[in-house]
Amino acid sequence: MGYFSKASALALAIGLLGVASPAWADFWSDAGAKYKGVVLHGVTESTPPSNFIKDVLAPEFEKKTGIKVEIETTSWDQMYDKAIKDMEAGTGIYDMVYIEQDIIYAYLARNFLTDITKSLKDMPDLKAPTYDDANFTSFANYFKNADGDLFGVPMEAFLKLYLYRKDLFDDPKIQAAFKEKTGHDLKPASTHAEYTEIADFFTQYGKDNGMELWGSTAQAHTGHPASWYEFFESVAPTFGVYNWGIDASKNYAASVANGGTMNGDKAKAAIKWWLHLRDIAPPESPQSTWTEVGTTFAAGRAAQGLVYGENGAWIQSDATKSKVTGKVGFALPPLEPGVLEEAEAGKGYIGYYDGGAFGLPITSKNKEAALLFLQFIGQNEVQPDWAVAAPRITNTATYDDPKVKEMDAKLGGYYTMLKDKGKLFAGAPPYPFHAQVREATAPIFYDILTGKIGPDEGLDAMAAKAEEELTTLGYRK
């Protein structure tokens, strides 16, 4: 009898498992059933990670849930234009919008976004068993409010790193020439002085040998915000100028006179250093945004440079687009003495941690279905293939995946650097007025680049303009 009881219980358990397991495995079709036929609309910048969502994740999600997802990939400017207009006017065209790390503060200030953490708590039926906010790397913190609630599912994260041409740096002939000329060994620069020395050497070397080779890249467009960003987010921090030189704790001061650092000695040294590099960089540099810097490096026209990680990865691995695959080394940006220590102590940072998330506009008409999709793209399960197709990592578990480890080796340890050194970098400062201050000061910045105004007086004018704009906007009292 005991045997029969045990056998019955086992059979019942197996039967129940048999019934329950498909239900568990089929969360997406069950949860999606209610929304079958719904069409979700998203807008994002046309980048490899976004294209992966459009081409791979969206169709996969549709297959599992019956919810169609249409992702519109467009230019950076257009993407913001469309998303902001939609949320501002409350038209509810988009159910998902790309949120670059630097605009999250403005979106939160305007209550444009849905609280994803709270929504999933309020609607537990929609909570996917494979999704957890805790799966994300610390980059997700940029998309959280003061209560720790998440407002965007991270979908890309990169560091802006120092890339150098390993093949050139390891060439004995070049090493000897460098030693002869400078008295130093040729190795990746760790200080600005070393970087300049290497840049000067390679520009001259290219000239002397009739090569299309220059010593450094420069994202120095004279009419596009990319140059402004390169200076304030990648160059100035390496000199110890943080948060664009604006101090929120001092009534949003930008000028030294009021407690800011935008026109301080460090900022002035930084801009002079960078302008010199611009002058010895490839001739396309005054027309280069982040994209062109990537293509310049990929074309083998620069020996070293500060390049966004999203570009660094394909430069190193995609032979269809890059002439220097497998020849690229990744290192931390060159720094002034003391900056690394400040970053390690959490009092500063050494460069830009770039990235973005997918958020759910408060004006969306399909919030529940969109929540499902956001969880779908935030699962650990979809990350490895995504990381291989479009080098980016947003979930901690992704680092340990064999495919990703293989990719890391191919990329010369880029992912390891993202994992181990990511904490030394920072995103844009937590201000809700990014575009406003940038646009107000950018014309003066472009005038510095064209030489219409000197770097010192230019930074003075920019600091004054930033304070004027912040006063007009009502942040500076």
Added chain:
Amino acid sequence: MHSKKLGWLLLAPTLLILGLFGIFPFLYVVWVSFHEWNPFAANPAKIFNWAANYRKLVFDAQFLASLGVTMAFVFFAVVSEVIIGYLLAQAFMKDFPGRAFFRTIHTLPLIMAPIIVGSIWKLMTTPSIGIIPYMLKHTVGFDLNIGTSAVAAFAITVIMDIWHWTPLVTLTLIAALVSLPSEPFEQAQIDGANKRQIFWHLTLPMIRPALIATVFIRLMDAMRTVDEVLMLTGGGPGSATRYVGVHIFREVFPRTNYGYGSAVSVIVLYLTIVICWLLYVSLIAPRTRKGSS
């Protein structure tokens, strides 16, 4: 009475569309121009500020500079387009092998979106890959870099506009030239008029209405150029090609300065109307009065 009602009924859809997509947005822009409104300000609400935005723009050095370069751009672009357009129209009036083919080819830029035109010219003028800097460097030893030279950037935007819009002028003038009666020209030739006299005293006065209409259209278009310049130079180097359209775009979209941007838009519209009116008064009205007296 019945026909009047029917007339209004038939006109209603047009008036509705015009009101909805033309008049209402325009009135809204005028209304917003009397407010201080930046949705990313500490206070994102619209605050009525009378004519403060208009007062501000009179002293706004950036706006005035942008207006100055726009006027120069409009002058060089429109004058060049009219001259080249007329010469091409005359050329296409003549019979030569492949005329139909060349006519078709030359109108191709017209069907391109301005953003594409900007992209094409960007590719053609980028120092490392562009054909124009390459040819200039290897033929006359000139280093073209529109990222550093304000004059070069300005000139290239003018040339780009000429490339894009001259076909419109050509097509309009071909239509005007084709419709001209042949008798006055035959009489002039019999009377011994030379080509220059025929042009000044016959052709030009007879195509004047078409010419003026074309100039108006091109002038209004050139005044609001945005996309292609934004793509090519971004308004740079510095503010060298920050034409009013680009200036308004930057104020309204990235900077979200809706109130001030609207005021600039209204003033630019007003200036465009004034310029067109001045042209009309100086070129058309005197002849009309002369003809009627």
